[in-house]
Amino acid sequence: MFITLLDSLYQQPIIHAVRDSVVVDTLRHAGAATGHGGSEGNVFTQLLNHLLDSRDIEFQPFTHFSFPQFPTVHIFGLTIDLSITKHVFYMWIAALVLIAIAVTAARQNRKRRVPTGIGNLIEIIIVFIREEIVLPNMGQEGMKYISYLLTTFFFILTMNLLGLIPYGVSSTGNISITAGLAIVAFCMIQVAAIRKQGFRNYLAHLTGGVHWALWPILIPIEIIGLFTKPFALCIRLFANMTAGHLVLVSLAGLIFMFRSYAIAPASVLFMLGINLLEFLVALLQAFIFTILTALFMGIGIQGGHEEENSY
Amino acid sequence: MENLVYGYVAAGISAALTVIGAAYGISKLAAATMEASGRQPEVAGQVRFSMIIAAALIEGVTFFALVICIILATK
Numbered sequence: 272m273f274i275t276l277l278d279s280l281y282q283q284p285i286i287h288a289v290r291d292s293v294v295v296d297t298l299r300h301a302g303a304a305t306g307h308g309g310s311e312g313n314v315f316t317q318l319l320n321h322l323l324d325s326r327d328i329e330f331q332p333f334t335h336f337s338f339p340q341f342p343t344v345h346i347f348g349l350t351i352d353l354s355i356t357k358h359v360f361y362m363w364i365a366a367l368v369l370i371a372i373a374v375t376a377a378r379q380n381r382k383r384r385v386p387t388g389i390g391n392l393i394e395i396i397i398v399f400i401r402e403e404i405v406l407p408n409m410g411q412e413g414m415k416y417i418s419y420l421l422t423t424f425f426f427i428l429t430m431n432l433l434g435l436i437p438y439g440v441s442s443t444g445n446i447s448i449t450a451g452l453a454i455v456a457f458c459m460i461q462v463a464a465i466r467k468q469g470f471r472n473y474l475a476h477l478t479g480g481v482h483w484a485l486w487p488i489l490i491p492i493e494i495i496g497l498f499t500k501p502f503a504l505c506i507r508l509f510a511n512m513t514a515g516h517l518v519l520v521s522l523a524g525l526i527f528m529f530r531s532y533a534i535a536p537a538s539v540l541f542m543l544g545i546n547l548l549e550f551l552v553a554l555l556q557a558f559i560f561t562i563l564t565a566l567f568m569g570i571g572i573q574g575g576h577e578e579e580n581s582y
Numbered sequence: 583m584e585n586l587v588y589g590y591v592a593a594g595i596s597a598a599l600t601v602i603g604a605a606y607g608i609s610k611l612a613a614a615t616m617e618a619s620g621r622q623p624e625v626a627g628q629v630r631f632s633m634i635i636a637a638a639l640i641e642g643v644t645f646f647a648l649v650i651c652i653i654l655a656t657k
Binding site: 403503506507510511514555556559562563 | 635645
C-alpha cells in the first residue's frame with residue numbers, strides 16, 4: 272500500500288499542469304452565463320464550487336481556510352503550479368484512509384486463521400478481484416500485477432466514495448487526477464506486454480504482421496490506438512463522477528430557481544435517489560477501470576502466446 | 583449573437599441524439615442478456631458480468647459526446 276502514497280505524490284505535478292483545463296473553464300462559463308439573471312447566477316456559481324477545484328476549503332457555516340500556495344515552477348516552457356487545492360487535499364485524505372484500513376486489515380488477517388471484521392471485508396473484495404478480474408484475464412502471470420490492480424481499485428473507490436459524505440469532494444471529478452491514473456495505467460499496460468513478450472516482439476506486434484510497404488500507414492494508427500484506450504479510461508471516470516455531482520447540484524439549484532419552498536420536497540427526494548445511484552456508480556466505475564486495465568494487460572500478455580483463456 | 587444561438591441549439595440536439603444512441607445500444611444489450619439467461623440459467627452470472635462491462639464501455643463513449651455538448655452549450 273505504499274504504492275498508494277507514491278501514486279498520490281506522483282500525481283501532484285500533473286494535477287496543476289492542466290489547472291485551467293477546458294472543462295473547468297466551461298463550468299465557470301456556465302456559472303457566469305446564468306449570472307445575468309442576477310442572484311440566481313450567484314447561487315449557481317456557489318453551488319458549482321462543490322464540483323470545481325478551489326484554493327481554499329470551506330465548511331459552509333463554520334470555518335473556511337486556505338491552503339498554502341507555492342510559487343509556480345517553469346519547466347521546459349510549461350508553467351506548473353504545485354500549490355495544494357481541494358481535490359489534492361481530498362486525494363491525500365483518501366490515501367491516508369486507505370493506508371489505515373489496509374494496514375488494520377492485514378494485521379487482523381495475520382493474527383487469526385478465519386478473518387473477521389474489516390479484515391474479512393477487505394479479503395472478500397480482494398478474492399473477488401483475484402478470481403474474477405486477474406485470473407480470467409491475465410492467467411497465472413497476472414499475479415505479478417495484482418498489487419497494482421488492487422491499489423487502483425481501492426484508491427478510485429475511496430476517492431469516489433469520499434464525494435458522497437457531507438462536506439466531501441470527489442477527487443476523481445478532476446480531470447487531472449484521472450489523467451494521472453490513466454497515465455499510470457498506460458505505463459503498466461506497456462510494462463506487462465514488454466515483460467512477457469520481450470521488447471522486439473512488442474514492437475513486432477505494433478506492425479501487425481502486414482507487408483513492410485504498409486508500415487508507414489499502419490504504425491501511426493497502431494500508436495494512436497495505444498493511446499486511445501487509457502484516454503477513454505480517463506474520460507469515462509471523470510465524466511461519470513462529474514455528471515453525477517452536476518445532476519445533484521442542478522436539482523438543488525432548482526429550488527433556488529423557482530424561489531419557493533414548495534418545490535423542496537420533490538427536489539430533495541430526487542436528490543436522495545440520485546445520491547443512491549451515485550453509490551452504485553462509484554463502485555461500478557472503480558470496478559470498470561480496474562477490469563479494463565486488466566483486460567488490456569491481458570491482451571498484451573497473451574499477444575506472445577495466442578492461448579485461450581477460460582472464457 | 584446569431585452564432586451563439588446555433589451553438590445552444592446544436593448542444594441540445596446533440597445531447598438528445600447521444601442519449602438515443604446510448605439507450606438503443608444498452609437496450610439491445612439487456613435484451614440479449616435476458617434471452618441468454620432465459621435459455622441457459624446456469625450461465626446467467628457470467629452473462630450478467632459481461633453485460634456490465636459492455637454497458638460501461640457504451641456509456642464511456644456516451645460521456646465523450648456529453649462532455650462535448652457541455653462545452654458547446656457553455657461557450
